[in-house]
Amino acid sequence: MVFADLIKDYGPSVPWVLAVAGLLYNNRTANHREKRKEFRADIDSIEKVVKELSGKLTTYFRLAEHTVDTKRSEAEIKVLFKELDFKWERLSRRQTGGTLGLFIDPCSQALESLFDQATGQYFESADLIPPADVNGHVSDLQIRSLIFVEALHSLFLKKFDGI
Amino acid sequence: MHMISILKNFSENPAGRYVTDGPNSGQRFRDELLTPALRTHDEVVVNLDGALGFGSSFLEEAFGGLVRECGFAATELTRKLRIVSNQSIYEKRVWRYINAAATQKKRSV
Numbered sequence: 239m240v241f242a243d244l245i246k247d248y249g250p251s252v253p254w255v256l257a258v259a260g261l262l263y264n265n266r267t268a269n270h271r272e273k274r275k276e277f278r279a280d281i282d283s284i285e286k287v288v289k290e291l292s293g294k295l296t297t298y299f300r301l302a303e304h305t306v307d308t309k310r311s312e313a314e315i316k317v318l319f320k321e322l323d324f325k326w327e328r329l330s331r332r333q334t335g336g337t338l339g340l341f342i343d344p345c346s347q348a349l350e351s352l353f354d355q356a357t358g359q360y361f362e363s364a365d366l367i368p369p370a371d372v373n374g375h376v377s378d379l380q381i382r383s384l385i386f387v388e389a390l391h392s393l394f395l396k397k398f399d400g401i
Numbered sequence: 402m403h404m405i406s407i408l409k410n411f412s413e414n415p416a417g418r419y420v421t422d423g424p425n426s427g428q429r430f431r432d433e434l435l436t437p438a439l440r441t442h443d444e445v446v447v448n449l450d451g452a453l454g455f456g457s458s459f460l461e462e463a464f465g466g467l468v469r470e471c472g473f474a475a476t477e478l479t480r481k482l483r484i485v486s487n488q489s490i491y492e493k494r495v496w497r498y499i500n501a502a503a504t505q506k507k508r509s510v
Contacts, residue, residue, distance in 0.1 A: 313453055313454075315454075316416075316455065320453075320454040323488055323491075324488060327490055350494070353457055354457045357455075357457045357458060358457045358458055358461075359458065361458055362416045362417040362418070362423065362456050362459070363417060363422050364421050
């Protein structure tokens with residue numbers, strides 16, 4: 239009897255409750271999808287800068303002598319690093335707290351490792367890198383670039399796919 | 402408090418580690434601006450904004466060199482030196498280089 243009364247009293251509002259729940263669910267899913275797109279776009283944008291940077295660094299460290307282009311090349315590399323730093327800071331600010339911090343650290347470490355290696359000993363130096371070391375140095379830089387990009391993708395997978 | 406602006410007081414394009422690498426090196430910045438300011442003021446604020454960008458060689462020599470070459474302790478620098486930048490990553494880098502230089506100095510003693 240009590241159940242019948244409940245149905246009688248609240249039955250008409252059930253479709254409304256279902257409609258509101260559906261709207262909330264759709265809204266939540268759409269937000270998640272948008273965040274995923276934004277995050278993906280940020281990572282793609284960072285990856286693009288890393289690729290450009292990697293190309294510039296390869297050309298720079300393969301220079302056989304200091305020319306008028308050397309200074310321009312050094313300035314371009316510094317500006318690209320600045321852009322990369324900005325983009326990385328923006329992305330990492332999206333991810334504060336929680337266990338994702340554990341996945342931000344490897345990205346930060348990979349970026350710092352790339353930065354130190356790229357703009358360390360032989361960058362903006364009066365000494366050119368010894369010819370015998372050029373290939374090893376360039377290869378090392380490319381590996382560090384890939385490690386950074388891989389760390390970003392891991393961050394994305396962890397956030398959106400729980401992997 | 403003493404303010405040093407990289408852009409206004411030094412160069413738009415800080416570059417290189419040693420004076421032999423160029424006129425806007427980390428060594429020159431440290432020896433001509435940073436060290437004298439730290440020796441004569443209780444608080445020194447370094448504003449890194451406005452520069453084209455920084456290489457690790459410049460930052461390491463300018464700030465890590467304070468510990469390695471000029472005899473400052475990391476704890477003293479924590480008290481006296483403040484880094485200002487619209488990119489917090491630069492501030493973190495400066496302190497990373499200072500702490501790394503301090504750790505290396507401890508090991509070598």
